[in-house]
Amino acid sequence: MILKEISINFTSPVPVYEQIKRNIKHIIAKDILKTNDPLPSIRELSSFLKINPNTVARAYRELQQEKIIDGRPGKGFWASSKKPSGKEKIVMLEDEFNKFIEKAVDMGVSPESVKEMISKYFREEK
Amino acid sequence: MILKEISINFTSPVPVYEQIKRNIKHIIAKDILKTNDPLPSIRELSSFLKINPNTVARAYRELQQEKIIDGRPGKGFWASSKKPSGKEKIVMLEDEFNKFIEKAVDMGVSPESVKEMISKYFREEK
DNA sequence: ATTACTGTATTAACATATTGATACAGTGAA
DNA sequence: TTCACTGTATCAATATGTTAATACAGTAAT
Numbered sequence: 651m652i653l654k655e656i657s658i659n660f661t662s663p664v665p666v667y668e669q670i671k672r673n674i675k676h677i678i679a680k681d682i683l684k685t686n687d688p689l690p691s692i693r694e695l696s697s698f699l700k701i702n703p704n705t706v707a708r709a710y711r712e713l714q715q716e717k718i719i720d721g722r723p724g725k726g727f728w729a730s731s732k733k734p735s736g737k738e739k740i741v742m743l744e745d746e747f748n749k750f751i752e753k754a755v756d757m758g759v760s761p762e763s764v765k766e767m768i769s770k771y772f773r774e775e776k
Numbered sequence: 777m778i779l780k781e782i783s784i785n786f787t788s789p790v791p792v793y794e795q796i797k798r799n800i801k802h803i804i805a806k807d808i809l810k811t812n813d814p815l816p817s818i819r820e821l822s823s824f825l826k827i828n829p830n831t832v833a834r835a836y837r838e839l840q841q842e843k844i845i846d847g848r849p850g851k852g853f854w855a856s857s858k859k860p861s862g863k864e865k866i867v868m869l870e871d872e873f874n875k876f877i878e879k880a881v882d883m884g885v886s887p888e889s890v891k892e893m894i895s896k897y898f899r900e901e902k
Numbered sequence: 903a904t905t906a907c908t909g910t911a912t913t914a915a916c917a918t919a920t921t922g923a924t925a926c927a928g929t930g931a932a
Numbered sequence: 933t934t935c936a937c938t939g940t941a942t943c944a945a946t947a948t949g950t951t952a953a954t955a956c957a958g959t960a961a962t
Contacts, residue, residue: 663918665949665950665951666950666951667950667951672882675882675883675884676882678884679882679883679884680884691907691908691909692908692909692910693907693908693909701951701952702951702952702953703909703952704910704911704950704951704952704953705950705951705952707909707910708950708951710909711909711910721908721909722908722909722958722959723908723909723910723957723958723959724907724908724909724957724958724959724960725908725909725958725959725960726907726908726909727908727909734883736885736889739883739884739885740885740889740893742883743879743880743883743885743890743893744893744897746876746879746880747876747893747894747897750872750873750876753869753872754869754872756798756801756802756805757801757805757860757865757868757869758801758804758805758806758865759862759865759866759869761898761901763862763866764869765898767866767869767870767873768873768894771870771873772887772891775887789948791919791920791921792920792921793920793921817937817938817939818938818939818940819937819938819939827921827922828921828922828923829922829939830920830921830922830923830940830941831920831921831922833939833940834920834921836939837939837940847938847939848928848929848938848939849927849928849929849938849939849940850927850928850929850930850937850938850939851928851929851930851938851939852937852938852939853938853939
């Protein structure tokens with residue numbers, strides 16, 4: 651089971667349902683959970699974490715909307731076979747990157763300087 | 777006066793104090809307000825926008841912490857002479873960019889793909 | 903049909919963030 | 933000092949976001 655892979659920091663300002671989402675996303679991205687592999691049921695995970703089932707349900711519902719997992723009453727949830735494609739992910743990232751650029755413009759930084767900063771960032775990456 | 781340059785959308789989910797901050801930042805970035813130029817007083821702006829003085833005060837206080845403006849009781853606020861330097865802005869942007877990269881990693885997108893997406897983004901910019 | 907699991911929906915409790923009401927304190931000019 | 937303006941601090945009202953309590957409904961095996 652993947653229960654041991656999921657850890658929550660209850661003192662963090664990041665809401666629990668959000669931490670659950672991130673955990674599951676990591677687990678699927680790392681291919682620990684492959685297509686159609688079952689997730690712990692809502693009640694199983696909620697009692698393991700000692701939290702309300704609704705909190706897990708919210709995380710699962712949003713992951714389902716993001717096409718990362720799928721599920722049905724009586725059957726549980728499982729890693730989706732239609733996980734977001736590379737192309738879909740890139741579209742989502744472009745959206746995020748746009749917001750980043752807007753922030754830069756808000757700060758009065760020219761696109762050229764942003765470009766240069768990013769080049770440097772990747773160059774210095776190890 | 778720069779009152780006419782400031783417009784707030786009260787139906788937006790973005791809080792009013794945040795919108796005020798962005799407005800002022802734009803005005804200063806565009807050099808409409810130069811070093812030591814006075815801003816409207818807290819009460820002047822709050823009555824112009826028909827909102828509580830505290831909301832404007834919060835915006836001004838945070839802008840002051842970001843060194844974008846400065847002020848004193850009895851004197852009002854003015855555009856700071858020590859506006860964040862280009863270097864300081866870049867440091868702040870690097871921080872934002874790091875968060876962006878983390879999101880990408882969370883989504884399971886390789887740094888190479890991110891790099892490629894960004895190159896394309898700048899290439900297609902007009 | 904019964905049982906024992908699944909997910910879902912509704913409502914309330916609670917925490918946090920945002921805005922407002924109001925009183926207080928600093929500055930400088932008359 | 934007095935006045936008319938500044939910003940500041942404290943607390944309450946409100947809106948929003950998060951989690952919990954609880955009851956409901958779907959699925960499959962017996």
